[in-house]
Amino acid sequence: MKTKYLIAIDEICAIHNIEISFISSLQQIGLIDITTIENSNFIAADQLLELEKYVRFYYELDINVEGIETVSYLLQNINTLQQEITTLTNRLHLYESEWNV
């Protein structure tokens, strides 16, 4: 079974100097998942980079939680489109030499 590493939310808030309510807002809109064990809240270690990104959006760029949700959605779209471009470019290579392009 794969081990899931968890990080205490209290600790993250203390290190980044952020409010717990901000993390709760992110959870409410489904951007992060919180695991509760014995009344303590944790997030999975593999979500930390995403969370830190949201912290930068909120505290450095003054983007509110609704804005973060929109930006995340658009970034996902960019990522999907970039992958699609890569796939199409690879497919194009298949025909290029045939047509001497």
Place this chain on the structure above:
Amino acid sequence: MNFVDYYKVLGLDKSASPKDVKNAYRKLARKYHPDLNPNNADAKTSFQQINEANEVLSDPEKRKKYDQYGKDWQHAEEFEKQKQQQSQSSGSRQRGGFSGGQSGGDFSDFFESMFGGAGRNRQAKYRGEDYSTEIKLDLIDAYKTHKQTLTVNGKNIRITIPAGVENGQTIKISGHGGVGTNGGPNGDLYISFSVANHSHIKRLGNNLFSTVELDLYTAVLGGEITIETLDGKVKLNVKPETQNGSKVNLKGKGFPVYKSEGQFGDLQVTYTIKMPTNLTAKQKELFEELRNN
């Protein structure tokens, strides 16, 4: 080292208030922040300049020094040298951290000369910067799992490249990016692969495509041929009356599936029929005979 006009970078004039600086920084940071511009080196460079300008202009002390020495930075260097000598002799110089990672990153030589390491934020714990690099492979390299040594920022890193890696694919090597500041974790190294096609064999995902020439007689009468695959030579039975452009699918003779040992895609062979040339009189006669029958 060039003079950097921090006011110009933020689109401000010298009389800008701290609030104007903050607003200009926020506006430009939203436009160029690396988190909002993935894989965009130009945006990253712009953001570094904006961050540096904000670092100076939002701090009254640094802004005063910049306003005083900025345009004549050579004097600022001398000033800084004197200051360094003074602080070194008193043993009080402190090396500070800076906002690294996606938040700020590198500062220009100009910034370094004016403010040195001590000019940056202190105490904060930051994750190191993420690095990215590209590895060029040919199709045969990507066919087999192999090890390769990379030099990233002067350090040699030996990595294993799993068979089946795709053109344009990016993998993450955790902790091999920039060193974290004040005990923060290291950044990650992102490696993207550029896989060139083979001259005779093309790849699309896990499937391979090749074209094989058949002589007219084998195409008409059938027979056995040997073809090259990335896995070595393979014998194929050609059916009689094979048409030009017909395809044969060789299951499991394609490309290895990434990180799925023992799984392979297919190889699709397209036959092109080569017409005979320089026919002898006898051969022409035989073709005539065929035509008339």
